[in-house]
Amino acid sequence: MDQPQAIELRGLVRRFGERTVLREVSVSVPTGATLAVLGRNGAGKSTLLRILATLLRPHAGDIRVLGEELPRRGFAVRGRVGFLGHEPLLYRDLSGRENLGYQARLHGMTSTRVEEVLDAVGMRERADEPVRLLSRGMVQRLAVCRVVLHRPGLLLLDEPLANLDPAATELVAPLIGRGCGATRILTSHDPRAALAEADLVLGLEGGRAAFLTEPSRVDSDSVARLYA
């Protein structure tokens, strides 16, 4: 029997004005697997993640996320996806606890869950300080809390370890790392780290899929060409 697919893309196209950012991208990701998306700046990695998160509409292609067709069934996907982009999506004048409480209410979660995730990333002590007073690393830890607060089945992680020191990286690993249990799509500018985390690797070059394969079959030349 075929393994259920968390993500199925066929011929995905997305344009911004005249510029085509994603060209005929096709990929399938089995449930529970990790797809690492590699490519240099502007290759279309973030756009891909935003489309999967229902934040952007595709211009062509067939897309199924968690069994639902996008963009038609976007409402059925929202709330089942955790999206960590370049911005933490936290209000600077609110504390970490207030931000997460707000998010928890929007996702129908309890305050107990807020304390649970704060505890998991070691932020309980600083959770009442306004976000604007926290270091970038701490804000990133809170952003990770926001992403996993509602126990999403699909994690879309754009440079998830940015600004995190080794200790913080270890703290967030059970929430967004390989063993978290969710299907993960992650982008990274550190190909070696991304390959170590992945079950599948998608190399994007100018919006096209340069390769889609298992990490063991990605040679250093292909990666070098991607970033050349």
Added chain:
Amino acid sequence: MRENRAPGTWQTVVTVLRKDLLLELRGLETVPAMVLLALTTLVVFHFGLGRDTIDGQLAAGVLTVTLLFAAMLGINRLFVAEREQGGFDAFLLAPVDRSTLLVAKALALFAFLVVLEVIAVPAFGLLLLGPPLGRVLPGLVAMLVLGDVALAVIGTLVSAIAVHTRARDLIGPIIGLPLLLPALIGMARGVGPLLVAHGSSWPPGKWVLILALYDVVFALLSYAVFDFLLED
């Protein structure tokens, strides 16, 4: 409480409204600026008109223009935190009815306008208005509430359109002012007869009705199109 159950419409409205009011209380950015602008405008009118007191339609016009100026400031700032701090994305990722954002933002703007008027209307009475306000206060409050609903609903709609554009500070007034014009005329015409010594204590029914109808039409229209405005 069971986890992961999508919140209901009013629960979401209250959640977003509470967050907006908390952000305003923390930052004190919008309402103080609106109040300051209104008071400054009244002072300018006081000296500019060269009269100790005004009444009737002139007074209604001055009050309406003053409130409009201050409201435009609030309208322009309504979605600033959502745009600058990623609030839009965070909201769009939640399993909630997107139109609740319109309702919550309109209620927040309405609350800002009420606070503004609690300060600006007595100031208007002290600085410019000839006839006393006491007797006509219920009628005046009714007209202000109807006017505030129009400002809040249309303001939220326009602000949501403008916030996605590069010229957002211009787009707000360019789209908003023509849409608000009928409501503002209705408000001024309805308030005018109240601000006359020994005049009517209740606004003319025609203007109350027109303003109420305008509120209902734009509330429904905004609710119908708001979801599309949040699409990329």
